[in-house]
Amino acid sequence: xxxxxGTVELxxxxxxxxxxxxxxLFAGQxxxxxxxxxxxxARSLAQxxxxxxxxxxxxxxxxxxxxxxxxLRAWVSRVGRSSMTVCVTGLADAPDVxxxxxLQGVFEMVAVDASGRPAAIDGSYIQQExxx
Numbered sequence: 001x002x003x004x005x006g007t008v009e010l011x012x013x014x015x016x017x018x019x020x021x022x023x024x025l026f027a028g029q030x031x032x033x034x035x036x037x038x039x040x041x042a043r044s045l046a047q048x049x050x051x052x053x054x055x056x057x058x059x060x061x062x063x064x065x066x067x068x069x070x071x072l073r074a075w076v077s078r079v080g081r082s083s084m085t086v087c088v089t090g091l092a093d094a095p096d097v098x099x100x101x102x103l104q105g106v107f108e109m110v111a112v113d114a115s116g117r118p119a120a121i122d123g124s125y126i127q128q129e130x131x132x
Contacts (some may be wrong), residue, residue: 006045006076006084010037014068014092018103024063025070025102029091031058033072038086041074042109045084046121053083056106063083064092064102071099082118084109 012018012033020026035052042050064070071091078085090103113119 005047006079008037008044008072008074010040010071010072010074012072014064014066014070016066018038019066019096020084022063025065025068027060030060030103031055031064031105032062032087033040033070034058034090034103034127037072037088038076038105038107038109041076041086041088042084042107042111045076045079046109046111048078048119048121050084050109051112053110053114056108057084058103058105060103062092062100062102064090065094066099068092068094070102072103079121081120082111084111 017075018025018029034048072088072099073084074088077087085108086107088105089101092102093099109120111121
């Protein structure tokens with residue numbers, strides 16, 4: 001099954017190598033995972049390479065212990081000429097533990113050409129909402 005352009009889901013198991021001294025997901029590792037999901041969603045929509053321009057905000061809602069699975073969902077919420085806003089949520093769960101939102105972030109991404117310069121996003125393939 002394929003996801004619509006501009007959306008992506010990733011799963012990551014929180015192993016000890018990703019943890020801090022409290023046995024939970026280290027914030028730097030969490031930020032890296034959120035950024036990876038944002039990158040993949042933006043590149044999927046832009047159909048070209050992208051770079052991160054800024055992190056608008058990241059919230060660490062609750063700790064994610066070692067052994068939990070993290071489901072990252074990313075989607076492009078705004079498209080400009082060459083930039084996009086990407087929202088990412090991280091849902092944590094484990095066997096017999098209900099899924100709960102643990103992370104969220106908002107990233108500004110920019111489509112770039114082969115020289116690394118901002119490049120226009122071809123919006124012709126983006127599904128437009130139609131009045132019902």
